Amino acid sequence: MSNDVLNTLRHDINEIDSDLLVLLAKRRRISHGVVEYKIANNKPIRDEARELALLEKLIGYGKSLGLDAYYVNNVFQTILEDSVLHQQAMLQKNLNPDALSETHRVTYLGGQGSYSQLACHKYFSRRPGKLVEIGCSSFDEITGKVENGQADFGLLPIENTSSGSINEVFDLLQHAQVSIVGEVTHSVEHCLLANPDTELSQLTKIFAHPQPFAQCSRFLQGLGELQHETCDSTSSALQSALNTPNSAAIGSAQAGKNVGLEVIKSNLANQSENHSRFIVVARKPLQVSKQIPTKTSLIMATKQQAGSLADALMIFKQHKINLVKLESRPMPGNPWEEVFYVDLEANLADSQVKNALEELKEYTQYVRILGCYQSETLQAVSVNTQ
Ligand SMILES: C=C(O[C@@H]1C=C(C(=O)O)C=C[C@H]1O)C(=O)O
Numbered sequence: 001m002s003n004d005v006l007n008t009l010r011h012d013i014n015e016i017d018s019d020l021l022v023l024l025a026k027r028r029r030i031s032h033g034v035v036e037y038k039i040a041n042n043k044p045i046r047d048e049a050r051e052l053a054l055l056e057k058l059i060g061y062g063k064s065l066g067l068d069a070y071y072v073n074n075v076f077q078t079i080l081e082d083s084v085l086h087q088q089a090m091l092q093k094n095l096n097p098d099a100l101s102e103t104h105r106v107t108y109l110g111g112q113g114s115y116s117q118l119a120c121h122k123y124f125s126r127r128p129g130k131l132v133e134i135g136c137s138s139f140d141e142i143t144g145k146v147e148n149g150q151a152d153f154g155l156l157p158i159e160n161t162s163s164g165s166i167n168e169v170f171d172l173l174q175h176a177q178v179s180i181v182g183e184v185t186h187s188v189e190h191c192l193l194a195n196p197d198t199e200l201s202q203l204t205k206i207f208a209h210p211q212p213f214a215q216c217s218r219f220l221q222g223l224g225e226l227q228h229e230t231c232d233s234t235s236s237a238l239q240s241a242l243n244t245p246n247s248a249a250i251g252s253a254q255a256g257k258n259v260g261l262e263v264i265k266s267n268l269a270n271q272s273e274n275h276s277r278f279i280v281v282a283r284k285p286l287q288v289s290k291q292i293p294t295k296t297s298l299i300m301a302t303k304q305q306a307g308s309l310a311d312a313l314m315i316f317k318q319h320k321i322n323l324v325k326l327e328s329r330p331m332p333g334n335p336w337e338e339v340f341y342v343d344l345e346a347n348l349a350d351s352q353v354k355n356a357l358e359e360l361k362e363y364t365q366y367v368r369i370l371g372c373y374q375s376e377t378l379q380a381v382s383v384n385t386q
Contacts, residue, residue, distance in 0.1 A: 024079070031083045035090045044291045045087045048381045051080055055383040077380045088292045088374050089126040094293040096286045097247035099150070099181075103130040103153050106143040108155040109209075110233030111135035113255025115188050119278045120155050123184040123376075137232045139169055143176040146281055154178065154281045160188065161327075162271040163214035169279075170329050170341050173299065173370055179373025182280035190216050190274065191264035193256035194241060194248040200264055205229060205247040209238035211276075212250035281371070287349075288372050294347040295324070297370040301331060301339045303363055309340065312363040319356040321346045341370075348372035 038045060056075055064070035104124055108116035117133065124131050134151055135239070136142045145151040156172075159165045173180075183252060183299040190212050205227040206213075206220065213220065220228070234251040239257050241249035249256075253263050279297075288294045302308035316323055325343035346353045348369065360367050 015371060017184045019314065025381065027079070028083065029083065035087045038087070038291060039091060039094055042291065043120075045091060046084055046293070047345060048173050048370060051381045054080075055381065056239060059383065059385065063232055066378060073383055073385050081378050082196050084378060085376065091289050091292060092286065095289050097280070099284065099286055100130065101129065103132060103284045105132040105134060106153045107134040107136050107145045107151040109136055109142065109157070110235035111141065113237065113238075113258045114154055114155065114234045115186060115252060115276060116278065118208075118252070119157075119184050119186040119276070122186055123155070123182060123278075123280060125149060135233075135235065137236070139172050143172060143178050143281060144300035146283055149283070151182055152282060153181070154182070155184075155251060155278050156281065157211065157276045158279050160211065160215055160274070160276045162216075162269045162274050163326050165209060166211065167329065172206050172326055173341070173367075174329070174332065174339060176281070178281035178283060179285040180279045180373055181282045181286045182373050183277060183295070183376050185275050185277045185377065188215070188274045189266065190250050191253050191256060191263045192248045192268060193238060193251055193253075193262050195245075195260075196262050198246065198248065198262075202246045203248055204251065205244060207231050207240040207244070207247060208250035209234050209237060210266075215270060215274060216250060218270045219265075219268040219381040234364075238265075239363060243288075260329055270308060279371075280373075285369075286372055286373065288347055288374060290347055290349065293345075293375040293378075296344045296346050296348045296353060296372045298342050298344070298367055299370060300342065300360065300367040301337070303365055304337075305363075308363045312360055313357045315363070317344075317358050319352045321352060321356055329350040345375070 035045070037043070055073060056189050058076055059069045059072050063069065104127065106120055106124065108120050109113070110116055111322060114135070116178055120133065134145060136145065139156055142154040142156060146154040146170065155171045157166050158169045203223070208231060210230055212234065213230065229240065233242060234249070234255060237249040237252055238255055241247045241261060242259055248264065249261065250268065253266065256263060300312065301313055313323070323342060323346040324345050325341070327341040328338040331337040331339045344353065357367060
């Protein structure tokens with residue numbers, strides 16, 4: 001086959017890919033029209049029956065075209081997730097026109113290529129407007145800029161599938177004067193990044209934020225005795241590695257490429273599926289439509305009577321409210337007392353939640369609502385791909 005034939009074939013592929021993008025943009029515009037209908041008729045954004053029927057039809061049609069069900073399902077689950085999350089974001093903007101201005105000043109940890117920056121871009125890609133990014137060197141700085149009006153939103157990593165909860169953020173939420181207004185998850189592919197031509201065997205020092213050190217602990221144990229230097233962000237770890245011979249940093253391949261570091265080892269995390277969940281905080285809470293899946297996060301300090309925590313949790317059960325997270329942290333100033341961070345799969349505006357919060361008073365010293373926000377973790381509809 002001559003190069004001309006190959007170039008012609010690639011040209012045809014380029015044409016088809018461009019046509020696909022035009023159709024995807026058109027599909028997204030139409031799905032925005034569907035949101036208008038759902039707003040006018042108070043319909044839930046998600047219609048899983050419709051999605052299932054759609055997928056079954058497309059898988060059947062795909063098979064007639066020689067496309068296997070697994071491939072068709074994967075492609076359209078991605079399209080559906082994007083469609084639903086865009087619709088939810090549109091609905092929320094419609095409900096909170098003042099809160100979501102045309103410019104979003106967002107603080108997050110680190111700088112170019114940090115995982116927080118990647119998560120920020122993912123979250124705000126569905127929220128039209130000018131994004132002004134403000135990199136910070138600590139979690140306190142992130143919330144501080146939101147509290148004093150220098151930023152509209154702050155993005156904080158709160159848990160990771162390899163290292164678990166990020167306690168510093170939970171402790172910060174106990175006193176920061178911010179509300180949780182959103183969440184976003186992002187995959188985290190940790191790589192070992194070093195100056196060009198650096199061999200693994202030459203390394204004497206590793207730079208990283210505490211989280212990558214925790215998430216890659218097993219790989220690092222296998223490297224033997226190396227000096228570990230903790231940095232306040234992945235971005236600063238990369239800069240340190242750039243300026244230190246025979247050293248490396250842990251970060252994303254993209255972050256390394258941005259500063260001229262090369263990947264000398266990838267897939268370092270203890271868990272192959274390594275994802276971080278970030279919360280988005282703002283000075284004021286948002287109203288959240290009952291037409292979308294919602295979470296409510298709160299902090300509670302139970303009374304000291306035996307069984308108070310169990311009694312408090314039973315209230316959620318009695319009101320049929322599902323807990324998706326329960327985290328305990330030391331109560332500041334009372335080292336042997338705990339506060340409990342709770343994520344509810346519920347909308348604060350629901351009467352069940354209001355009644356439960358009222359009944360909680362009997363078993364708690366205090367309950368502080370951290371925020372009610374759109375849940376971004378979409379459960380894909382299950383379809384037969386056999
Ligand atoms: C577009 C709609 O809203 C959602 C998105 C869908 C899609 O992108 O095809 C299908 C069903 C809904 O979950 C709809 O209800 O038709």
